[in-house]
């Protein structure tokens with residue numbers, strides 16, 4: 015996550031009427047949300063005692079006592095999941111496009127030209143102009159503006175129906191086919207046409223108001239299914255900025271429905287669903303809305319469009335059923351490599367600790383053809399930046415294409431053959447904060463390829479594919495890999511007051527638990543979210559999910575400078591640097607995992623923001639989560655709170671110990 019909510023909600027005083035206009039949700043007290051005058055002693059005001067409010071002290075956490083991890087399920091071994099006599103490894107793969115749907119597009123005149131984005135993308139690009147909600151017609155000129163020619167002849171000026179759904183001028187309201195009456199191919203009104211709502215898609219990851227105007231390369235849901243004995247698991251990767259556990263559960267339900275219809279004899283034991291964290295695909299969380307009326311500085315609605323998330327869930331479920339339907343006897347090869355940081359990785363937050371390890375698995379059928387190749391590597395898929403309006407999976411696209419179809423001879427790569435099959439990219443340690451932005455990517459002549467360009471994204475992804483192909487080549491074949499997993503569901507307290515606001519105005523389609531939804535949010539009444547962690551062993555590979563953006567140091571340590579790549583781990587003159595003497599001494603997560611190849615599945619089964627090591631978790635004294643304190647502490651503003659990492663560590667330690675006992679060494 016980047017920028018989103020802080021931009022969204024740190025907007026000054028919230029008008030009382032804005033909260034009144036939100037029906038069916040707990041009421042929000044304006045006095046406590048004034049970010050411009052953060053005051054922990056601000057009174058809760060005259061809030062309705064029958065509805066939830068925000069307590070200004072909510073940032074002071076309840077003491078996290080008594081949390082205990084519970085192992086929910088282990089397969090094989092648990093009832094209903096007995097070990098089978100059959101021990102052949104069987105593998106299948108599925109891949110479904112998500113982003114092939116109709117939606118309304120903004121009028122390009124309303125897109126703000128920023129920097130060199132037009133030149134780089136070859137299209138109009140950027141965010142909607144701040145004036146996009148003014149009701150001045152399609153010429154954007156209001157009475158009194160220079161050159162005002164009079165009311166727009168098409169009748170779009172001053173046509174907003176203040177009493178009904180607002181009708182704005184930045185889109186044509188021609189429905190999902192984007193064809194208006196009188197245009198070629200018009201066959202009558204289609205869905206969304208003339209409903210006075212923008213049925214478009216807001217691209218997630220950077221700032222607000224970034225509407226999609228087309229597709230550069232599609233967003234995908236890709237799944238590998240793995241069966242050994244009676245244990246059947248699927249691992250799905252979706253090109254999304256993040257998926258909530260609630261959506262993961264919906265995808266599982268739908269996948270099991272499809273399997274019950276298509277393969278009634280099949281019993282799917284675990285479906286892991288992770289997000290790639292692409293910052294160039296439509297919002298799936300709710301933070302990256304548009305439609306923010308400058309006169310009412312609070313988001314009017316979530317950035318998630320119901321038709322997009324519905325299609326995403328359906329296609330993800332289909333990819334799971336498809337992969338299970340393709341199961342066949344398979345061989346496994348595993349490998350790893352280090353990409354280095356040049357041309358790939360930058361750590362924008364001290365301490366500079368970077369995890370450049372890439373893990374690969376190649377599954378082949380008994381004739382040697384590739385079924386699937388899995389690639390695990392951590393970085394933000396945001397090479398295209400925040401002004402791109404074309405849907406894209408970012409570097410995951412050329413990475414996967416390069417592994418499958420080969421790498422072309424390009425400005426920065428030499429031709430190379432691919433492996434065929436389906437490539438699944440799995441996000442790794444992305445937090446803390448790993449970015450490709452402002453990392454020089456050089457062409458074969460040594461010249462820098464323009465930042466944020468599609469060309470740079472291609473070379474970036476193809477070079478990752480080169481590393482993946484190398485790692486497969488140098489890898490080791492695994493004889494008779496056992497498959498075993500264990501899972502735990504648990505609750506995490508949400509202390510982030512920005513997220514509280516987001517829940518109150520219904521930005522998030524996510525259930526809250528362990529709280530009184532009619533009470534005041536604060537100590538004694540902290541909303542919690544439910545999440546799940548899974549550890550999956552496939553032979554020597556141990557994949558462990560983390561429900562967010564894990565700082566690499568939590569997985570690998572590196573506080574001794576061993577993962578700083580010759581850079582200063584912190585700058586000598588950094589007066590706000592974290593106290594490394596307080597950093598944990600290990601063992602770290604990768605150390606406690608059984609098996610030889612630990613893989614972090616970042617944003618696995620959930621996305622709860624950044625997972626900040628507790629010793630370095632700092633929020634602003636008087637405006638926690640609204641304002642960054644001095645030093646590198648942006649990530650805390652996009653974190654649920656200080657208790658999430660301790661709980662995750664407890665759960666992972668418990669599950670890993672359980673697997674050590676239950677599984678082969």
Ligand SMILES: [Zn+2]
Nearest residue numbers: 015016394563
């Ligand atoms: Zn992020």
